[in-house]
Amino acid sequence: MPVGESSRPYVVCPVCGHVFRSTYASTYITVGREADLCPKIPGRPSDGARLIRSAVTMCPVCSFAAVEAFDDLDLTFDERCDIEERLKDDGLLKVFRKGQPPWLGFHAAEVCGKERSLRSRELGDLCLRASWVCRKEKERPFESTFQLRALRHFMRSLQEDDLIGRELSVTTYLVGELNRRLGNHREALNWYVNAGRTTEGDPRAAWLDRLIDRQSKLAREQAA
Ligand SMILES: [Zn+2]
Numbered sequence: 001m002p003v004g005e006s007s008r009p010y011v012v013c014p015v016c017g018h019v020f021r022s023t024y025a026s027t028y029i030t031v032g033r034e035a036d037l038c039p040k041i042p043g044r045p046s047d048g049a050r051l052i053r054s055a056v057t058m059c060p061v062c063s064f065a066a067v068e069a070f071d072d073l074d075l076t077f078d079e080r081c082d083i084e085e086r087l088k089d090d091g092l093l094k095v096f097r098k099g100q101p102p103w104l105g106f107h108a109a110e111v112c113g114k115e116r117s118l119r120s121r122e123l124g125d126l127c128l129r130a131s132w133v134c135r136k137e138k139e140r141p142f143e144s145t146f147q148l149r150a151l152r153h154f155m156r157s158l159q160e161d162d163l164i165g166r167e168l169s170v171t172t173y174l175v176g177e178l179n180r181r182l183g184n185h186r187e188a189l190n191w192y193v194n195a196g197r198t199t200e201g202d203p204r205a206a207w208l209d210r211l212i213d214r215q216s217k218l219a220r221e222q223a224a
Helices: 045-053 077-089 091-096 104-115 120-136 140-160 165-181 185-199 203-223
Strands: 005-012 019-025
Touching (some): 045 120, 077 104, 120 140, 120 165
16 A cells, blocks of 8 residues: 555445545645645655545545545435435536546535535635645646536535634635736735735735745736
C-alpha cells in the first residue's frame, strides 16, 4: 500500500447499502502551499493528486461521495432518494463514471452535497480541491471548470453563509485568487482589496496579508 494511505476494513454506502473496502488519507507531509492554498506535496505530482483525492470516498456502485466518514452520515429516506436520482441523472457522471478521472470523486461529492444542503463554503471547497487535482494531473480545461465552480460557490457563500474571522478572510482572498487564475485580473484586484479589509489589525492573519500583497502585485502586472 502506498505511503500515506491506510485501509479501513469496510465502508457501507449510506445511499445504496453497498459494502466496500476504502482507502483514506492519513496525515501526509506538505512543504507549503501554492497561492490558491493547494498543498505542495513532495514526490511526483500524480502522487500528490492521489493523496488529495483520497480525502473523498466514493461508492463504486451508485457514486455517492463525501469527505465525511460514511458512518457519520445520517441521511433521511427522502435525502437518499433525491441523491440517488441526482446521481443517476448527472451528465458528467454518465460520461465519466467508467473512466474514473481523478476529479470525479469531488464532482460526485458536490452533486451529493447540494442535495445534503451543504453550505456554499463547503461546496466551493470540494470544487477547489478538484481543481488542485486537475492541475497536478495536468487536466487544464477541467482545472478551469472547477475553478469557476469554486468561485461561484465562494461568491454565494460570502452572501449567504455569515462567514466571520479567518473563514471570511480566506474565502474573500480565494475569490480574488480564482478570478486572477481565470484571467479576470481587475476583478481579482478588487477582491484582494476586500480581503485586506477583513484581516485589518489581526496579527494571526499576517501570512494572508503577505499573500494578498504578493498576488496583488502579480495581478497588476498581468492586468497591464
Ligand atoms: Zn452506493
